Amino acid sequence: LLQSPGANIWIDPGPGTLANLQRHITLESLTAIWISHVHADHFSDILIAWYALAEARRAAPIPVFGPLGWERRVKSFFDPRPDDFLEDVFSVEHLEDGHNVALGGISLTSRQVEHDVPTFGLRASAGTEVVAYSGDSRRCPAQAELARNADVFLCEAYATAPGSAAHEWHMTPEDASAIADQAMVRRLVLTHLSPTMSPQAALARAGRAGALPPIVATDGLVILSDGTYDEDIR
Numbered sequence: 001l002l003q004s005p006g007a008n009i010w011i012d013p014g015p016g017t018l019a020n021l022q023r024h025i026t027l028e029s030l031t032a033i034w035i036s037h038v039h040a041d042h043f044s045d046i047l048i049a050w051y052a053l054a055e056a057r058r059a060a061p062i063p064v065f066g067p068l069g070w071e072r073r074v075k076s077f078f079d080p081r082p083d084d085f086l087e088d089v090f091s092v093e094h095l096e097d098g099h100n101v102a103l104g105g106i107s108l109t110s111r112q113v114e115h116d117v118p119t120f121g122l123r124a125s126a127g128t129e130v131v132a133y134s135g136d137s138r139r140c141p142a143q144a145e146l147a148r149n150a151d152v153f154l155c156e157a158y159a160t161a162p163g164s165a166a167h168e169w170h171m172t173p174e175d176a177s178a179i180a181d182q183a184m185v186r187r188l189v190l191t192h193l194s195p196t197m198s199p200q201a202a203l204a205r206a207g208r209a210g211a212l213p214p215i216v217a218t219d220g221l222v223i224l225s226d227g228t229y230d231e232d233i234r
C-alpha cells in the first residue's frame with residue numbers, strides 16, 4: 001500500500017496482500033492498483049478483489065495499471081463470463097516504459113526492467129519524497145534510474161548466488177546494495193527473499209556503509225517517507 005493524504009495505491013496485489021491491505025483501508029477507498037508483471041505471486045489477489053469490489057458498487061471503476069494483456073490473464077480465471085464484466089469493476093490501463101500518471105498527489109513513473117516476462121519497476125514521488133520499487137528483475141540500468149536519490153528503495157533479492165539459475169532473472173542482496181549505493185538511496189528495503197535465505201543472511205550480505213542500514217520487508221511493516229519505520233500498530 002502506497003499511501004498519501006489523497007491516494008491509496010495497491011502495488012502488486014500478490015497473495016495475502018488483500019487481507020493486509022484491509023488492515024489499513026477499506027476497498028472502497030482504493031485509488032488504483034499497479035501490477036509489475038503477471039507472475040501469480042505478484043497479482044493473484046486481484047481475482048479476490050474483483051468479487052469484493054463487484055459487490056461494493058463503486059461510482060467508477062478502479063484504474064488498474066499493468067503490462068499489456070494483464071486483463072486477459074485475469075479474465076481467463078472467470079470463464080465463461082460476459083466480455084465486459086471486468087471493466088465494470090476495473091478500468092484497464094497498460095504500462096509502457098516511461099509511463100507516468102498522477103493519482104491523488106502521487107506521481108507514478110514505470111520503467112521496463114529485465115525479467116523473464118514483461119515487467120516494470122516503479123518510482124513514486126509526492127513533493128520531494130520518493131519511493132522506488134524494483135519489481136522482479138535482474139540487475140539492469142533502469143534500476144538505478146528508478147531509485148536515484150530515493151528515500152526508500154524496495155528491492156527484490158531473490159537470487160542466493162551469482163551465476164545461479166535464479167540470478168538470470170533476479171538480484172542478489174549484493175546487487176540490491178550496489179544499486180542503492182549507486183543511486184544514493186536513503187533506505188534500502190529488501191523483499192522477495194528466497195525461502196533458502198534468512199533475513200539475517202540477506203541483511204549481512206547487503207550491508208552498506210554511510211547510509212541508513214538496510215531492512216527486510218515484513219508483513220505489516222510501515223515505512224514513513226523519510227525512510228524511518230516501525231512495526232505496524234494494529
Ligand SMILES: [Zn+2]
Pocket residue numbers: 037039115136
Ligand atoms: Zn516474477
